[in-house]
Amino acid sequence: xxxxxxxxxxxxxxxxxxxxxxxxxxxxxxxxxxxxxxxxxxxxxxxxxxxxxxxxxxxxxxxxxxxxxxxxxxxxxxxxxxxxxxxxxxxxxxxxxxxxxxxxx
Numbered sequence: 815x816x817x818x819x820x821x822x823x824x825x826x827x828x829x830x831x832x833x834x835x836x837x838x839x840x841x842x843x844x845x846x847x848x849x850x851x852x853x854x855x856x857x858x859x860x861x862x863x864x865x866x867x868x869x870x871x872x873x874x875x876x877x878x879x880x881x882x883x884x885x886x887x888x889x890x891x892x893x894x895x896x897x898x899x900x901x902x903x904x905x906x907x908x909x910x911x912x913x914x915x916x917x918x919x
Contacts, residue, residue, distance in 0.1 A: 828894035839887030
């Protein structure tokens with residue numbers, strides 16, 4: 815699977831509006847064949863930072879970045895960003911989340 819984490823530093827006046835700004839992009843990405851998950855979180859330390867955790871089946875990530883909704887989503891986001899997003903993108907073995915053995919409930 816392709817596992818991706820992106821940190822988005824947004825302008826303070828966009829912090830509360832960010833979820834609405836990315837709603838269509840999120841919905842369209844989650845509907846893509848090969849998308850395993852696409853989940854937003856907000857930093858506890860910085861209210862102007864959103865973190866996106868996403869995963870795709872191996873070949874699906876290429877289709878994602880070439881889609882119309884990807885291009886439109888990035889263009890929509892540009893107005894709200896305070897800086898260039900930071901990303902980690904890696905190919906991993908597996909196809910989903912594993913259980914944490916050190917904290918079994």
